[in-house]
Each structure stands twice: as structure tokens, then as C-alpha cells.
Amino acid sequence: MSAYHPLNEEEAIEIARSLEGFFPGSGPLNCREIGDGNLNLVFHISDPASGQSLIMKQALPYAKVVGESWPLTLDRARIESEALQLEGKLAPGLVPQVYLYNPELALTIMEDLSDHVIMRRGLIEGGRYPLFSEHISTFIAQTLFFTSDLGMNQQDKKLNVGRFINPELCKITEDLIFDDPYTDAENNSFEDAIRDEAEALWNDGQLHVEVALLREKFLTQAQALLHGDLHTGSIFITPESTKVIDPEFAYYGPMGFDIGAVIANLLLNYAAREGWDHDDDAVLDYQNYLLETVREVWTKFEAKFRALWDEHGQDRLAKTAPGYKDDYMLRLLRDTIGYAGCKMVRRIVGLAHVADIDRIEDAAVREQAQRAALAIGKSLIKLNRQASSIEQLIQTAQTASAAAKA
Amino acid sequence: MSAYHPLNEEEAIEIARSLEGFFPGSGPLNCREIGDGNLNLVFHISDPASGQSLIMKQALPYAKVVGESWPLTLDRARIESEALQLEGKLAPGLVPQVYLYNPELALTIMEDLSDHVIMRRGLIEGGRYPLFSEHISTFIAQTLFFTSDLGMNQQDKKLNVGRFINPELCKITEDLIFDDPYTDAENNSFEDAIRDEAEALWNDGQLHVEVALLREKFLTQAQALLHGDLHTGSIFITPESTKVIDPEFAYYGPMGFDIGAVIANLLLNYAAREGWDHDDDAVLDYQNYLLETVREVWTKFEAKFRALWDEHGQDRLAKTAPGYKDDYMLRLLRDTIGYAGCKMVRRIVGLAHVADIDRIEDAAVREQAQRAALAIGKSLIKLNRQASSIEQLIQTAQTASAAAKA
Numbered sequence: 001m002s003a004y005h006p007l008n009e010e011e012a013i014e015i016a017r018s019l020e021g022f023f024p025g026s027g028p029l030n031c032r033e034i035g036d037g038n039l040n041l042v043f044h045i046s047d048p049a050s051g052q053s054l055i056m057k058q059a060l061p062y063a064k065v066v067g068e069s070w071p072l073t074l075d076r077a078r079i080e081s082e083a084l085q086l087e088g089k090l091a092p093g094l095v096p097q098v099y100l101y102n103p104e105l106a107l108t109i110m111e112d113l114s115d116h117v118i119m120r121r122g123l124i125e126g127g128r129y130p131l132f133s134e135h136i137s138t139f140i141a142q143t144l145f146f147t148s149d150l151g152m153n154q155q156d157k158k159l160n161v162g163r164f165i166n167p168e169l170c171k172i173t174e175d176l177i178f179d180d181p182y183t184d185a186e187n188n189s190f191e192d193a194i195r196d197e198a199e200a201l202w203n204d205g206q207l208h209v210e211v212a213l214l215r216e217k218f219l220t221q222a223q224a225l226l227h228g229d230l231h232t233g234s235i236f237i238t239p240e241s242t243k244v245i246d247p248e249f250a251y252y253g254p255m256g257f258d259i260g261a262v263i264a265n266l267l268l269n270y271a272a273r274e275g276w277d278h279d280d281d282a283v284l285d286y287q288n289y290l291l292e293t294v295r296e297v298w299t300k301f302e303a304k305f306r307a308l309w310d311e312h313g314q315d316r317l318a319k320t321a322p323g324y325k326d327d328y329m330l331r332l333l334r335d336t337i338g339y340a341g342c343k344m345v346r347r348i349v350g351l352a353h354v355a356d357i358d359r360i361e362d363a364a365v366r367e368q369a370q371r372a373a374l375a376i377g378k379s380l381i382k383l384n385r386q387a388s389s390i391e392q393l394i395q396t397a398q399t400a401s402a403a404a405k406a
Numbered sequence: 407m408s409a410y411h412p413l414n415e416e417e418a419i420e421i422a423r424s425l426e427g428f429f430p431g432s433g434p435l436n437c438r439e440i441g442d443g444n445l446n447l448v449f450h451i452s453d454p455a456s457g458q459s460l461i462m463k464q465a466l467p468y469a470k471v472v473g474e475s476w477p478l479t480l481d482r483a484r485i486e487s488e489a490l491q492l493e494g495k496l497a498p499g500l501v502p503q504v505y506l507y508n509p510e511l512a513l514t515i516m517e518d519l520s521d522h523v524i525m526r527r528g529l530i531e532g533g534r535y536p537l538f539s540e541h542i543s544t545f546i547a548q549t550l551f552f553t554s555d556l557g558m559n560q561q562d563k564k565l566n567v568g569r570f571i572n573p574e575l576c577k578i579t580e581d582l583i584f585d586d587p588y589t590d591a592e593n594n595s596f597e598d599a600i601r602d603e604a605e606a607l608w609n610d611g612q613l614h615v616e617v618a619l620l621r622e623k624f625l626t627q628a629q630a631l632l633h634g635d636l637h638t639g640s641i642f643i644t645p646e647s648t649k650v651i652d653p654e655f656a657y658y659g660p661m662g663f664d665i666g667a668v669i670a671n672l673l674l675n676y677a678a679r680e681g682w683d684h685d686d687d688a689v690l691d692y693q694n695y696l697l698e699t700v701r702e703v704w705t706k707f708e709a710k711f712r713a714l715w716d717e718h719g720q721d722r723l724a725k726t727a728p729g730y731k732d733d734y735m736l737r738l739l740r741d742t743i744g745y746a747g748c749k750m751v752r753r754i755v756g757l758a759h760v761a762d763i764d765r766i767e768d769a770a771v772r773e774q775a776q777r778a779a780l781a782i783g784k785s786l787i788k789l790n791r792q793a794s795s796i797e798q799l800i801q802t803a804q805t806a807s808a809a810a811k812a
Contacts, residue, residue, distance in 0.1 A: 149625045155573035162568045167561035208727035215723055219555045223626050321614035
């Protein structure tokens with residue numbers, strides 16, 4: 001890796017030009033660094049003459065989060081690039097196309113999606129995406145099924161597990177999602193107004209057992225290649241198109257972690273609206289849209305996953321043992337609910353928050369949203385092993401959120 | 407690996423001599439190849455002058471089982487050697503000492519245990535090993551705990567998972583233990599007298615679900631570094647000493663698979679005696695000795711594992727979440743019971759049998775033993791997810807075995 005150094009804009013342009021046949025003319029290219037500088041450099045390079053453009057993402061050898069900096073392997077660029085290419089094969093059109101991966105520079109050159117918006121921003125602005133549940137359910141069903149022991153050669157799957165061992169990025173998840181929020185950890189970050197809620201989390205033994213079980217599965221269950229960070233900030237969207245980006249947290253883990261991430265982030269936006277004026281029908285209508293999307297994500301995922309199982313199942317016994325598939329799907333639902341809960345809780349009291357809630361300007365409204373999100377998150381975590389349908393998740397979320405308001 | 411070739415006895419002696427300081431004089435060394443030639447060459451090399459001796463084990467690039475031959479990676483020699491050395495550190499004195507590992511030749515030079523007997527033979531001959539449960543419970547508690555997320559750095563553990571990915575040897579287990587016995591597979595091997603039992607296995611949906619769940623865990627649950635083949639043929643023993651050998655099946659899997667293997671092989675010997683004359687108190691007495699050993703293996707393992715957890719636990723939440731440890735131990739017990747059952751069934755109808763039963767000369771007595779082993783195995787598989795104590799395992803085994811006789 002001796003050739004590695006963080007690129008400047010001139011170097012980025014030079015590399016872009018060397019991409020054969022991409023930029024047709026020899027005119028000047030525009031280049032902007034648009035990353036947040038915490039983990040990666042991201043260059044947007046475009047040709048005003050042809051209108052062609054691309055994205056160059058280069059991993060930095062450290063992570064910066066709220067001022068702190070810690071070293072991070074550049075190997076995550078390989079993992080991200082390989083995961084993106086694999087996802088592209090399994091779920092065509094639902095991830096950006098990769099044009100080139102340069103391991104020395106930890107650099108991936110890929111499709112520019114500037115015509116899309118980040119879904120989190122889209123939801124904050126009240127956007128509706130009628131094809132989202134169709135697209136994301138295809139993405140998760142295809143990528144999870146065909147990287148699991150159910151859908152691929154089981155010996156090749158073991159080699160895949162080795163290829164996607166990702167200790168440093170997993171550690172971030174293990175600490176920030178499955179540990180810190182449940183103790184008085186230095187990395188926690190929450191507003192004084194909800195200190196009572198944070199302290200309640202630290203002292204809730206029943207919750208700790210459920211989180212410990214979900215943490216254990218995250219640590220040990222090599223079920224499928226996960227995206228690993230599938231929140232609405234990792235999704236580019238338009239009403240017609242959905243593109244999942246940034247799989248640098250990819251590793252072999254429990255499927256429910258990815259599905260739960262999608263659902264948690266829809267519910268965080270739901271909770272964000274809990275402090276709004278509910279005499280306003282538009283608020284309730286949008287919340288219902290979000291809940292309906294949650295329902296559709298699961299039901300469409302389940303239908304697609306079951307169809308793949310029937311048509312492409314690789315495991316003889318999994319195909320023939322009576323009731324095994326139903327049992328498997330039930331366990332997936334339960335994991336999904338548990339992980340969704342964990343992902344909500346950490347966004348309120350843990351290190352990394354979400355704009356859906358943090359950018360609410362009115363302190364009382366913001367507090368209401370935080371309490372609603374925590375109430376939903378805790379309820380889902382406690383529900384997970386008892387759940388038997390997606391309707392239970394939705395009802396639990398509504399009830400918990402309403403109770404937090406009373 | 408171009409230097410690789412199967413060694414002859416002269417070459418083996420030459421390599422042994424080069425082991426610094428091992429054979430003091432320059433007199434002639436004796437060499438015998440004592441392997442069964444199916445997977446490995448095993449040379450026993452000794453110096454009549456000094457009395458020193460050692461074992462050289464060289465992996466062959468193929469496996470031969472009942473005439474069939476299929477290619478097998480030499481990398482398993484690395485896995486075996488690394489597993490042996492790791493086990494030696496975690497459970498000192500309970501595995502043969504490794505003197506040298508030569509990767510080019512897929513060769514491990516290790517301690518000669520000729521003063522021990524293979525435990526399977528010892529049990530067949532009615533030997534008693536008063537320290538066995540103490541030793542083996544230490545071996546499994548130490549090796550499983552300290553290679554798991556409970557007992558070691560959780561990021562290093564992920565690297566370990568990668569180091570011990572072992573697709574070819576796992577495939578043997580997946581096929582022969584978790585698939586073939588439950589369908590009319592070509593590799594199955596059973597006597598005509600028990601065809602009714604074999605066919606019953608192929609058509610028992612309830613059993614198939616349980617086996618599918620145990621198979622799923624074997625495929626996905628990277629809980630700890632397993633020995634992977636911990637039957638009584640992989641244990642050298644004397645009344646004072648226990649040495650676990652041959653971890654070439656080592657990989658990260660569910661802990662219960664190793665514990666279950668030990669218990670299954672004690673119960674196979676128990677079943678072997680079911681056709682004997684039970685008016686003979688000695689038979690009953692030995693069967694009771696075996697059941698008592700089963701009980702001790704679990705109870706001592708559990709006590710040691712819990713003590714390690716309390717003293718050396720690495721996972722904050724696992725240590726503090728109330729009731730989590732009890733839940734974990736219960737799940738371990740259930741897995742142990744399920745895997746013990748699978749390991750018994752495969753030894754009666756699957757490809758590889760055990761001498762405890764196959765070498766019974768009287769056909770009726772042998773059939774009785776086979777039916778008893780199958781009855782116990784099936785009952786344990788069906789019990790596994792309902793079990794709550796080791797006493798249930800023992801009672802279920804006794805009841806099932808007695809019913810098979812009636």
C-alpha cells in the first residue's frame with residue numbers, strides 16, 4: 001500500500017481521465033470534494049461538455065467522529081467495492097455501478113447519482129416514494145438469500161465469510177449500537193431533557209437481556225452478507241429509482257439486522273413527527289404513509305424471500321423439512337423487530353444521531369420526538385422474541401409512541 | 407506447495423533426525439507407518455537406544471472412504487496443526503505437544519502417545535477412566551470459552567474465524583451427519599435387518615425440522631473454535647491421562663457440537679451393551695458408569711464454563727444482563743443434546759460406523775444395539791429444544807433404549 005496517499009482534486013481528475021472511454025472530449029473537467037471528511041474523500045467529477053459525471057470515493061486511514069480520530073483499515077475500501085459489485089449482480093439497478101476499484105489507493109470509481117436525493121432528506125421534506133418498498137424488498141431479499149446457505153453453494157459461502165471479515169467496522173456497531181446506549185458510556189450523546197430516559201435504559205435488566213441476545217447474534221451468526229448500515233442515509237432515491245450505497249460495514253451477520261435498519265429509520269421519521277400538530281391531517285397522513293411503508297417492506301420482502309427459497313433453494317433439508325421455512329421466516333421477523341428497536345434507541349442516546357430528529361428546532365417538539373423514538377425502540381426490543389406478525393410491530397410502535405406523549 | 411510429496415519411511419527418519427536435540431545419539435531409528443491410509447500418513451519413529459519416540463502425521467491430498475477417493479486440501483494440515491497448538495495453550499497437557507509443523511509437506515511432528523489407548527477401544531474393552539470427565543470437561547470448557555466472543559478479544563476472534571474456515575472438512579460433516587441419514591442417500595450404509603428404522607428416519611418430518619435447525623446452526627453459528635470431530639476415536643486415554651488428537655475438522659461452529667460428540671460416543675457404547683445379558687450385573691454396572699460419565703461431563707463442563715465466564719468474561723453486557731448467562735447455558739445444553747442425537751443416528755445408518763457396535767459378532771445382539779442407538783439418537787434430537795436439564799437427557803436415553811428392546 002505504499003502508493004497510498006489521500007488524493008487532491010488534480011490527481012482525482014487525472015485518474016478520471018484515464019478511465020477508458022468515459023469522458024469523450026479533452027476539455028476541462030470539474031471536480032468537487034463532497035465528502036464529509038470523516039471517513040472518506042468523495043470527489044464528484046463532471047464534464048460540462050458531454051454532461052458525463054462520476055463519483056470517486058477514497059477511504060481515509062482514520063475515522064473522525066465528533067472531533068475524535070482513530071485509525072481505520074483501508075481494507076474497508078476493498079470490502080465496500082466487492083460488496084457493491086456483488087450487490088449489483090444480485091440486485092441489478094439497485095446499487096451504483098462500479099467502474100473501477102484501485103486497491104493501492106483504496107479508491108472506488110462509480111456511477112454518479114446526483115439526480116437522486118438521500119432518502120433521509122427526502123423523508124424529512126415529506127417526500128413519497130411509491131416504488132421504495134418494492135425496490136428495497138427486492139434488494140434485501142436478493143442480496144440476503146443468494147449470499148446465505150439457503151441460496152448459494154455452502155462451501156463457497158464459507159469462503160465469502162472469510163473475504164468479508166470486517167473487524168473494525170463491526171466493532172463500531174458492537175460498541176455504538178449494542179453496548180454504549182445501555183450503560184453510562186463516554187461516547188453517549190443525549191440532551192439533558194431526556195436524561196431520565198437515558199438512565200432508565202442503563203437500569204432496565206429486561207432490556208439488557210434482549211440486547212445481549214441480539215448482540216450475540218450480531219457477533220456469531222454468519223447468516224448472509226449484510227449491507228451492515230442500511231439506514232435511510234445509505235439510500236439514494238427518486239420516485240422512480242432506489243440505489244443503496246456505502247456498504248463498507250458489509251460482513252456476514254444476521255439478516256434481520258439489515259431489514260431492521262430500514263424499518264428503524266422509517267420509524268425514526270415517524271417519531272420525529274410525534275411532536276407536530278396532530279390536528280393537521282397532513283402529519284397523520286404522512287405518518288400513516290410511513291407505517292404502510294414499514295408493512296410493505298416486510299410483507300414484500302417475505303413474499304420474495306419465500307419465492308426464492310422455493311425456486312432456488314440449495315439446501316435439501318431446508319426445502320423438505322415440514323414447517324422449517326415458516327419457522328425460519330418467523331425468526332427473521334423477530335430478529336428484524338429486535339434490531340429495528342436497537343437501531344432506534346442508539347440514534348437518540350448514542351454517539352450518532354439522525355437529522356430527522358436532531359434538526360427539529362423547537363426544543364419541546366424535539367424532546368417529544370426523542371421520547372417517542374425511545375419508547376418505540378424499547379418496545380420493539382422487548383417484543384422481538386414474542387412477535388408473530390408485522391402487524392404487531394406496527395401496533396406496538398403506535399401504542400408506545402402514543403403512550404410516550406400522554 | 408511444489409515440495410509436497412507423500413513421504414516414505416526413509417525420508418521420515420531423515421526429517422526426524424533433523425529435529426534439533428530430540429534424538430540424542432546417532433544410532434538407527436525405527437519407523438513404522440501406522441495410519442489407516444485414508445486421509446493421512448502416520449509415522450511412528452523411535453530410538454531403541456534412548457527410548458525417545460515421536461509421531462509424524464502427513465496429510466494426503468485425497469480422502470479414501472470405502473473405496474471412493476476424492477481430493478482434499480492439504481490446508482487441513484495447517485488447520486490441524488494450528489488448532490492443536492492453540493488447544494495446547496488453552497488446555498495444557500490435554501493434547502499432544504507439537505514439535506514442528508512443516509507447511510510445504512503438510513506435516514506435523516508431535517508427541518508420541520503410544521502409552522495411551524484410543525478411548526473407543528478402551529471402552530469396548532470395559533475400561534474405566536476415573537479422570538476422564540474431569541479432563542475432557544476442562545478441555546471443552548477452556549477451548550470453547552477462550553475462543554469465543556465471551557472469552558477473547560472480539561475483533562481477534564473474527565480473524566480467528568477467517569483462519570479456521572474449513573469448507574471441505576465441514577462438507578463431510580454437513581453431508582454425512584446432517585443430510586444423508588434423513589434421506590435415501592447413496593452414501594448411507596446400514597444392515598438389512600434395520601431397514602425399517604432407516605426408512606422411518608427418511609419419513610419423520612418432525613425429526614427433519616429438528617435436524618434442519620441443528621444443521622443451520624452448524625452452517626452459520628461461529629460461536630467458538632470447535633475440535634469438530636470429538637468422538638472417542640479422537641481421544642487417547644489412560645486412567646491418569648487424557649489427550650485429544652486429530653482436530654483437522656476444526657472450525658468456528660456451535661459449541662454444543664463438540665460436547666454432544668463426547669456424549670454421543672459414550673451413549674453409543676451404552677447402546678452397544680443393550681443386547682447383552684442384563685442379568686449380568688457387570689453389564690448394568692458398566693452402563694451406569696457410562697451414564698454417570700455423561701452426567702459428569704456436562705455438569706463439570708457447565709461449572710467450569712460458568713466460572714470462566716465470571717472470572718474472564720470479555721463481554722460487558724453478557725456479564726451484566728440479568729439471567730443472560732443462564733439462558734446461554736440452557737441453549738448450550740439443548741444444542742448438546744440435539745447434536746449428540748445426530749451423532750448417534752449417523753453412526754448406525756450413515757457412511758461411517760463405530761466399532762463399539764459394528765464389531766459385535768452376534769447379529770441379533772448387534773441389531774439390538776443398533777436399534778437402541780437409533781432410539782436414543784432420535785429421542786435426543788426430538789428432546790433438544792424442550793430440554794432443561796442433563797437428567798432429562800439421561801432419562802430419555804434410558805427410556806428410549808428400553809423401549810427399543812420391548
